[in-house]
Amino acid sequence: MLVTRYNPYNRTGVKRSFDVMQQLLSQLDEVKEEGVISSFVPVVNTREGEYAYHVELDLPGIKKEDIEITTEDNILTISGERKLKDEVKEDDYYKVESVYGKFSRSFTLPEKIDVENIHAESKDGVLEVIIPKLKVEETKPKKIEIK
Numbered sequence: 802m803l804v805t806r807y808n809p810y811n812r813t814g815v816k817r818s819f820d821v822m823q824q825l826l827s828q829l830d831e832v833k834e835e836g837v838i839s840s841f842v843p844v845v846n847t848r849e850g851e852y853a854y855h856v857e858l859d860l861p862g863i864k865k866e867d868i869e870i871t872t873e874d875n876i877l878t879i880s881g882e883r884k885l886k887d888e889v890k891e892d893d894y895y896k897v898e899s900v901y902g903k904f905s906r907s908f909t910l911p912e913k914i915d916v917e918n919i920h921a922e923s924k925d926g927v928l929e930v931i932i933p934k935l936k937v938e939e940t941k942p943k944k945i946e947i948k
Contacts, residue, residue: 841883841902854932861926870921870930880905
């Protein structure tokens with residue numbers, strides 16, 4: 802029988818336990834992935850230009866008719882659905898990794914934007930929403946004379 806002294810700073814036993822737990826959890830995730838289609842969440846890029854704000858969403862395989870863009874109470878909402886393709890039963894398909902489902906992304910709009918002229922363009926699976934800034938004349942500092 803091998804006797805070893807307990808060392809509370811020896812992390813190998815704890816690390817081994819975490820490794821076993823991680824393996825079990827990853828196996829559960831695989832079972833979950835095969836049985837359930839998870840929600841689709843599109844990737845978003847935002848940027849500010851000189852005259853407008855730009856919101857770009859990657860929406861591959863989604864038709865323009867399946868996307869809705871609304872503004873209400875200074876919030877821009879882009880929603881839609883990526884529909885499941887017809888199931889193909891062939892011998893060379895054994896796993897589907899494409900994600901489908903409804904999505905909705907909301908953005909708080911900055912002040913001083915032209916809500917009436919917001920427009921969107923879709924090209925090559927990328928939706929770009931262009932939010933023009935209001936043309937505000939810059940006010941120069943003015944010295945007020947006391948009389």
